[in-house]
Amino acid sequence: MISLPLAHALVSRGDLPIPVWLFAWGAGVVLVVSFFALASAWRKPRFEDAPGRPAATWLSATANSSAVQFLSGLIGVLLLAVVLYAGIEGTEAADRNFSLTFVFVTVWLGFPVLSVVFGNVFAAFSPWRAIGRAYGWLAQRLAPGAVRHVEYPEKVGRWPAAVGLVAFVWLEIIYGATGAAVVLSPEIVAKATVIYSVYTLVMMGVFGVEKWSSRGEFFSVYFGMFASMSSFRKREGKLERRRWLSGTTDWANVPGSLALVVSAIGVTTFDGAQEGALKTPIEWTQERIGDLGFAATVSVRAGDTIFLLITIGIVALIYLLGVKGMTRVDAAPPFKVLRSRFAHTLIPIALAYLVAHYFSLFVFQEQAQFTFLLSDPLGDGSNLFGTATSGIDYTLIGPELVWYVQVGALIAGHVTALVLAHDRALLIWPDYRLATRSQYWMLAVMLCFTSLGLFLLSFANQ
Amino acid sequence: MNPKTTRMLAAGAVVVVALALLLIVRPGDSDNGNPDENADQGQATSKTTGNTGPTSAPQSKPPQPEKPVVPVYRVVDGQPAGGVQKLEANEGDNIRFVVKSDVDDEVHVHGFDVSEPVGPGKPARFDFKADFTGVFEIELENSAVPIIELQVNP
Numbered sequence: 001m002i003s004l005p006l007a008h009a010l011v012s013r014g015d016l017p018i019p020v021w022l023f024a025w026g027a028g029v030v031l032v033v034s035f036f037a038l039a040s041a042w043r044k045p046r047f048e049d050a051p052g053r054p055a056a057t058w059l060s061a062t063a064n065s066s067a068v069q070f071l072s073g074l075i076g077v078l079l080l081a082v083v084l085y086a087g088i089e090g091t092e093a094a095d096r097n098f099s100l101t102f103v104f105v106t107v108w109l110g111f112p113v114l115s116v117v118f119g120n121v122f123a124a125f126s127p128w129r130a131i132g133r134a135y136g137w138l139a140q141r142l143a144p145g146a147v148r149h150v151e152y153p154e155k156v157g158r159w160p161a162a163v164g165l166v167a168f169v170w171l172e173i174i175y176g177a178t179g180a181a182v183v184l185s186p187e188i189v190a191k192a193t194v195i196y197s198v199y200t201l202v203m204m205g206v207f208g209v210e211k212w213s214s215r216g217e218f219f220s221v222y223f224g225m226f227a228s229m230s231s232f233r234k235r236e237g238k239l240e241r242r243r244w245l246s247g248t249t250d251w252a253n254v255p256g257s258l259a260l261v262v263s264a265i266g267v268t269t270f271d272g273a274q275e276g277a278l279k280t281p282i283e284w285t286q287e288r289i290g291d292l293g294f295a296a297t298v299s300v301r302a303g304d305t306i307f308l309l310i311t312i313g314i315v316a317l318i319y320l321l322g323v324k325g326m327t328r329v330d331a332a333p334p335f336k337v338l339r340s341r342f343a344h345t346l347i348p349i350a351l352a353y354l355v356a357h358y359f360s361l362f363v364f365q366e367q368a369q370f371t372f373l374l375s376d377p378l379g380d381g382s383n384l385f386g387t388a389t390s391g392i393d394y395t396l397i398g399p400e401l402v403w404y405v406q407v408g409a410l411i412a413g414h415v416t417a418l419v420l421a422h423d424r425a426l427l428i429w430p431d432y433r434l435a436t437r438s439q440y441w442m443l444a445v446m447l448c449f450t451s452l453g454l455f456l457l458s459f460a461n462q
Numbered sequence: 463m464n465p466k467t468t469r470m471l472a473a474g475a476v477v478v479v480a481l482a483l484l485l486i487v488r489p490g491d492s493d494n495g496n497p498d499e500n501a502d503q504g505q506a507t508s509k510t511t512g513n514t515g516p517t518s519a520p521q522s523k524p525p526q527p528e529k530p531v532v533p534v535y536r537v538v539d540g541q542p543a544g545g546v547q548k549l550e551a552n553e554g555d556n557i558r559f560v561v562k563s564d565v566d567d568e569v570h571v572h573g574f575d576v577s578e579p580v581g582p583g584k585p586a587r588f589d590f591k592a593d594f595t596g597v598f599e600i601e602l603e604n605s606a607v608p609i610i611e612l613q614v615n616p
Contacts, residue, residue: 012572014597016615394573394594399616 012095013394014275015360015457018403023458026407030414030450034443037418041439043432047423048249052233052240060239063124073130080127080197082377087190091379094176095368097186098377103193104172105365107219109358112226116351119232122223123213128200129220132209149208152215157255160203162263164218166312169267173274174304221260225251225347248420252343261346262319265449266312268353269456273311274304276459282307315449319346322445329438333428341428342442345421349449352413356406356453360397367392406457414450418443535610537563537580537602542609550613553595561586561600561609568603571612577603 018026054060062068079102087099094100111122123129139147171192176184204212213220227233228247233240251257274282286303290296323338332338371390375383382388421442425435536543540563551557561569566581571588573596578586580602592614600610 012575012598013594014599016595016597016613394596399595 012392013360013364015402015406016399017276017459018407018454018457020458022403022407023454026411026454027451029411030447033411033415034418034447037415037422038436038439038443041422041436043426045423045426047243047246047420048427050243050246050249052235052242055232055239055241063239064234064237069124072124073127073133076125076127076130080193084190084193086377087186087193089378090186092185092187093379094184094186096372096376096379098373099186099189100184101365101369101373103189105358105362106369108168109354109362110366111219111223112351112354115223115227116229119230120224120227120234122220122227123234126213126217126220128197128204128217129209129213131201132204132212135205136209149211150206152207152211155255156215157257158215158221158260159256160216161218161221162256162259164216165222165260166263166267166308168218169271170305170308173267173271174301174308215254215256222264225257225261225264226351228344229347229351245416245420248344248347249424251347252340255340258319258340258343258346261343261350262316263312264350265346265353266315267308268350268357269315269452270308270311272353272357272453272456273459274307277456278307278311318448319445322441325441325444326438329429329434329441331429331431331434332438338428342421342424345417345424345442345446346449348413348416348420349446352409353449353453355409355413356457359405359409360402363397364392364394367396403457407454410450410453410457414446417446417449421446532558532560534560534562534585537561537565537567537609540565540567540602540605540607542607546608547610548613549600549610550615551592552615553592555592555614556589557592557612557614558587558589559610560588563602565602565605567605569600569609570603571598571600573598 083099083102086097090097090099114121136147171188172184176188200212200217203216206212207216214224215221228251229245230247231241231244233242233247252261270278282303285306286299289299289302292299294302319342320339323335323342326332326338326342327335333341368391371387375385375388377384418439422435422439425438425442426432429435429438533549535547549557549559561578561580562585563569563580564582566579568577569580569586569588570577571590573594574590574592576588576590578588580586595614595616598612598614599608600612601608
């Protein structure tokens with residue numbers, strides 16, 4: 001059945017909870033795999049410092065050619081302009097306006113997947129990086145040597161990106177929650193985009209385009225985190241291929257990286273739990289805040305915000321307890337060192353959570369993106385490409401496929417995380433028996449995350 | 463015993479426990495479908511044939527408790543009475559329900575995208591086929607207040 005949406009909310013269809021038998025199979029496979037990983041693991045690190053080899057010359061030359069760089073940057077800038085134009089001029093019905101689906105689904109969920117496969121492609125399409133580079137190029141022409149940057153405080157590291165990530169998701173699922181008549185309007189998205197663009201361009205001006213892209217611009221940093229899993233990387237202007245996952249090993253060397261990956265897991269967990277497992281306590285809290293005399297909208301948002309922060313805190317706590325446990329192993333480095341040295345092992349968990357929670361939303365919403373939202377971006381009845389009357393086919397993927405993808409993603413993420421953790425342990429404890437002992441703790445951490453993920457998927461809304 | 467043997471034994475033990483767990487849980491499999499669900503489905507499809515008023519049907523034949531009752535949901539002061547209600551159905555069912563409201567608005571079923579106006583004295587009646595599965599919000603369109611959560615199971 002094809003249906004044209006009429007309503008405000010972006011998400012029209014929620015996933016069914018996974019059935020008990022699949023939950024049991026998922027949990028069983030995870031347990032078995034985990035113990036085999038411990039029992040029969042390798043004894044020399046395989047991913048640390050894996051050397052890169054040059055990618056095919058034509059590929060490297062094409063990807064780095066000025067034409068391709070200019071064109072992809074231009075596409076990014078044009079799409080940013082469309083988001084702003086549609087947001088301000090288009091319909092206020094969120095699901096019929098190009099802007100919301102494009103920002104929160106196509107870009108936000110699409111680039112992590114693209115990045116894992118092809119590497120840091122967002123760098124080419126980032127509109128802010130493109131504008132920043134064009135400005136830098138022009139300034140260099142007009143007044144050579146006049147552009148000077150402030151040195152970025154490395155202690156701050158990726159913290160601005162972590163804050164930006166939480167703020168972005170807050171805007172999407174808390175400020176724009178449909179609960180009590182709170183709806184994220186395309187106009188607000190456009191305004192937020194203007195504010196963020198100005199902020200980003202100023203920061204790029206102060207600290208330099210590349211520096212801010214790798215530390216503070218949260219789209220770049222967040223997608224870059226997933227790109228570290230890919231086998232492609234760019235180094236000294238050349239494209240390189242390396243062992244898959246090996247790029248994650250030095251990703252967390254920058255301060256604030258742990259905060260970023262923990263936030264990424266935390267916000268997805270909250271989104272999965274707010275309609276299910278956390279629904280009752282959230283509503284209770286919102287009522288208590290309402291009792292204090294706050295308006296309904298304020299108490300709904302405040303209650304959600306409190307639980308978002310609690311969820312991020314719990315994710316951090318699970319990881320930090322595991323790290324604390326590892327410090328008890330003989331010859332362990334101090335807590336502060338271990339804390340950041342295992343942070344990259346959480347990247348696969350973040351990816352698994354993202355896929356498990358948003359796979360079906362992405363598949364359905366992209367149908368909208370490439371049919372009526374493309375032909376009628378403002379929702380004013382235009383039909384640019386003749387696809388304005390097509391809609392979302394909700395029968396395209398059945399519930400079984402969604403369940404298998406969800407559970408499969410969690411299991412794959414779990415295994416990948418264990419592989420990375422074991423590899424890192426071998427680097428820290430050259431004695432493999434100590435390394436294995438330390439990994440009982442990381443195994444516990446990953447089991448917590450995977451069973452939490454399964455639990456959220458299986459939670460039937462009461 | 464050397465440590466490697468111990469580890470292999472531990473791994474083996476976990477496999478056995480995990481398989482045992484699976485065998486225990488498998489019979490409770492929701493896929494097998496409990497009789498209630500099947501009965502519901504029968505009801506839902508039989509409803510399409512009856513042209514008599516949905517509320518009068520159960521009264522005219524009291525000895526047949528299986529006869530379908532169209533659920534009625536009430537909206538009081540623009541809010542769902544007793545909080546957001548849950549409505550479950552199976553894929554392929556005809557979903558029928560009535561919403562009565564003391565405020566003027568429009569009742570909208572997400573995903574299936576059917577809407578009916580509602581207001582004091584004019585209840586919104588729904589009858590549509592659930593062609594696909596998922597969890598869908600049913601809300602008062604203008605005030606964006608959710609009133610029912612519709613779950614369509616495979």
